Amino acid sequence: MRIALLTEGASSYAQRADSWCGRLIEGLPEHEFRLYLLGGGGGPAEGPVPVAELPLWGRRPKGRGPALHRRRSYQQAYRSLIRSLVIPGERESFGPALHRLAALGREDGALPAFLASGPAQRVLEQVWRSPGAETAAGQPQVRDVLVAADLLEQCLRPLSAPWYGTGPGGLGSADLCHVVGGGPAALPALVAKQLHGVPFVITEHGLHLREQYRSYRTAPYRWPVRALLIGFFRLLTEETYRQAAVLTPGSGYDRHWQERCGADPARIRVVHEGTPAVARAAAGPEPEGPVLVWAGALEPGRDPALMLHAFARIRAELPAARLRLYGEEGAPGFLAHCREIAERLGVDAVVSFEGRPEGGPAEVWAAGSLVVFSALAQRSPRLLADAMLSGRAVVATEVGVAREVVGPTGLLVPPRDPAALATACLALLGDEERRARLGLAGRLRAQERFAVEPVVTAFREIYLELVSRWPAFPAVAKAAARPFARPAEYWVAGPVTAEPVAEAV
CATH class of the missing domain: 3.40.50.2000 (Glycogen Phosphorylase B;)
Incomplete structure (x- = not known):
């Protein structure tokens, strides 16, 4: 089957044989893997599998903002997203707002430019300072608005990635997505599920949300910015856990954290992080x-x-x-x-x-x-x-x-x-x-x-179990799910060629 691995990091490390992704790819040669990396750019390195890379941090990609007649739609979607972060009674609008922004970005490619623009900053300021907004961490100042807008643009950058088609290299052509690490790496999986019905698995070795709580305690930002970004990561984590088909934490300790964050215990399966050090004397x-x-x-x-x-x-x-x-x-x-x-x-x-x-x-x-x-x-x-x-x-x-x-x-x-x-x-x-x-x-x-072998075996079983109970052609707009519609040969990695037939003499 075709598996899309989504994670943050450098291409050169993710493809190394001693990395977790590298060990998984090497241990499951019967599947076709493709790496989708959110990292610092620099271009993909040569490796055993195809790689698509999107710079996540730093200067935003070049591009023009939305046309005037579309700016209102962007502003409405962004306002809904910000309100979900700062208005306690509107948390449920977080997921729909994400998908609306992703849909607008796919139509004209103007999402990164809009998120870094003055209109987006004014929307953020208006909602953040509106009556009913949570300001326990302090009233936001102008510099807080500018810093938070820049950080949110970087966190939302995966929504505008050119990965959501159904052609070669698109997430729509994958049979399932496997998110390693959580956080912004889960955004493409959420979009692929909503757009194409592709299920996804999420693996966390050290929970992304917990690490954000730790790192933002000493981050070089004022408390209003820290509270806003922590709220974003918390809602993103909850939405990811809600939509994931299977969650595979690296320990029972992490499992308890996931359950406290709203994950369904029936969809959690602990898979310990394997290490090649087991072969060491x-x-x-x-x-x-x-x-x-x-x-x-x-x-x-x-x-x-x-x-x-x-x-x-x-x-x-x-x-x-x-x-x-x-x-x-x-x-x-x-x-x-x-x-x-x-x-x-x-x-x-x-x-x-x-x-x-x-x-x-x-x-x-x-x-x-x-x-x-x-x-x-x-x-x-x-x-x-x-x-x-x-x-x-x-x-x-x-x-x-x-x-x-x-x-x-x-x-x-x-x-x-x-x-x-x-x-x-x-x-x-x-x-x-x-x-x-x-x-x-x-x-x-x-x-x-x-040991590495039990980890590989566990994910082999998870992949097959997930595909066996997921519709072969997922339900999308104007199309009904048709279980067992794909023949068995479909799940074989690589092209299937017919055997040559000898001509009768």
Whole structure:
């Protein structure tokens, strides 16, 4: 079958064999894939599948605005969209407004120019300052209107992509769309479903909406702009979850987030993110003496301060212990702050800040007897799974995906509790046999859950299941759905040629 992969990122990375999309394409050679990338431009790189790319951020594409007799239609659709963002009682108009803007853009190609024009900015200002609009984050100023209009133009840019035809390379010719990552990458899938009835699957490894909430806390915009953009992403996420045929989060933790955002639990199927690291050999012998390794960005969310306070307690019970922290500074001045804590606790002589490892994560795990995670939030299973694949025992704070990933193969402790963390570490450092047993169990658990083959198998089943219960010719205007109207040969990738018939002599 023909599958359209929609995602954000650079073409050179998306097609690499070690990327998630690259592994999926390589694992399902029986299907025809085509990549649709929302990225920074620069032209597609050569790869195993065709690529269509649309610059998402930066200067808008060249083009003229709508004619005078069409400007009113654009303004009405844009006004409806903005009202859905700022008027609490008009949230339901978000989806129709998106599709109306997309339809206008397909007719004359003037959507990007209109969104960046003065009339669009005046519509935004009028609605944003109208009675009943949410202004809990503050009254918008003129500069807020200009910044928000520019950001919305970039977020809505996929609506004007030249991908919505039924010819070669058009989303209308695909049998299904697969959105990887969510956010603006889901806009083409929404349009393709509304226009051609093409179903879509959405895969999220780290929810796009949750990451927007985190990033906009420190974004260089005033609070009214942040609130408006967060509202846009929230409604886009809800509309995407409502329209998606299947949702495949990367963990049960993400599944709960999706359900809180309105996703139907019956359409959610957890598919763990596979990693080629499962084929990597386990770490070698432990170093001489008890060594704890900690990995992550040096920032408050990873809470290396908790690790340092726990290590001071460990050092009091086990004077030969050492601590090595791997990771780059994630917040300005935080490395110096951690050094001050180590010095104040009197452990600075046996604590080393190693920075970014040149040999990758495998070098980190091999350097210690025990791997420790002290984060306040653990949204992604990648680092935990990689540590478990090394065969080293793991101690982690019980937050986010930790219980789901580690399970009974490691020790979990409450966050912000240095005494509990120190006790767990001492229990394993003093019992070599238990440490080895948990390390082996963790490696086997990670190999079972995060291998690439189960991921490929899961999506093979999802694709076939979805196509089997979706009309072969979807219902569109003036056309009725006709299930089983396509022959079996239709779903075979590549052209089907007839066998030559020998002439009778």
